Amino acid sequence: MRSRAEWALRAAALAALVLLLWTALRPPSAAARGSAARGGLERALIDATREAVPALRVELDSAPDPVHREWLAAIRAAGTDVAWRADDLVPIGVGVSRVAEPEGRVRVTVAGSDSARVILSDGLGQLDTVAVGASQSSRVLRTATGVVAAAGGGSRAVAPLPPPAPVRRLLVLGAAGWEAKFVVAALEESGWSVDARIRVAPGVETRQGASYSLDTARYSAVIALDASAAPLAGAIERFVSAGGGAVLAGAATRLPAFARIAPGTAGPARVAGARPGLRLSGIKRDAVILDSQRGAALVAARRAGFGRVVASGYDETWRWRMRPG
């Protein structure tokens, strides 16, 4: 009696093992192989999770959310060949940064297919519509709230708003003249706190604001309008190396003391036009040209140490204010 029971139990256990082995090794059913139709992504993911399929083909009509993206990745990691196509989907990317200025404006850069139309919005609603040109477009917004989103062509990308960039004082160095006066006034009207050292006579300076030493804890940038900055050239170079910014205009770009850091030198050739200025020459290989007219570079920038230097050939910007247009 006992031996018969043992033989029966052994047979049952063996049968269970054979069944389990057969379930694991049997080929997948034809119904589980195939693609997730439009709108059926969730259903397909559930099916592919419950029963292993050799391949999962997904046709997307909109960008999958992070949960579904992770789910697809997990199914692929489990051995399923996951592939997707999105013939009508427009890829979009968005980046948000703060302009380093008192006003704290927001720069939004959108990347996508050429001529895609993208709607920008933030936590309070729609902001603007952007036509993406040459795969990328930028907008500078006065303000934004919360998360900035870019949506279009079934895609949506989001980027959080970074905190305002730290803004410190500016130092203007120049000889007494209209350019120094109007540059200081324009910067102050834009909300900057400006210290100025304006040379009036040999050994005589008119000073505005505080007389701090030039360091990155106090100043965001120094603006040197002409050769009167020469006595501070060494301090300016150290300031830039430590992360400060420098704008060298006109004759300041030609100072030998700035040769190492300046992106180029301005003049003597002038560029005529609505906004005349000195043509930049000797532009360093790592400099980026920011403004040009008639094929001549007028403003260029480059990194120097941890900071940046801009060379500008515009030496009479005061005329833009007195005679706009």
Added chain:
Amino acid sequence: MSEFVFCTGRYASGDWESAPLLPANLIDSVARYTSIEVAATGVTVPLDSPRIFDHPLVYLTGHLPFRLNEAERANMRLFTERGGMVFIDDHNHDVGGIFHKTATEEIGRTWSPLRALRNDHRLYSAFFEFKEGPPATSHELNGWGDNLIHPHLSAVTKDGRISVLYSNKDYSSEWNYHPENKKFSSVDNTRFGVNIIVYALTS
């Protein structure tokens, strides 16, 4: 970099050219005392001309009625809005005189009423130090005009900066001589003119 060019404003109503030697005298002083790049000769520009915007400091004077026409008024308003400064001096030195009465009226109509400028204003230390405020002129004491020493200048200010500076002290007579004659004075009486120009260029 553009040099400073002394500009005398020409207006339609009166004798704008009553101090023809003043520009050369002040130009000489600026060149003598400062390192400011200054043009050797001044210019005369009509107040209604767009060329006025090439000269952010304009000097005006006269003896006769001072009236701006509509074009001059509109241009000068725009001029100061963009950052220009006007220096007007009563060549009569007479608060009862026709230039003073019409000029102060015109200034109020074009900009806003004049207010007395404090004698510790930055103008008085812009280059030379004038601790007592505006220096007296010889014409304030010689029996001409109102025979008063005017202790203050007046101004219209914008965002803390002087946009219109008005004087009853007759600096136009005081400075209207050939710069060669400076050597006969123990103290150069054009130094306050240097202050006005340096203030305009640095404030």
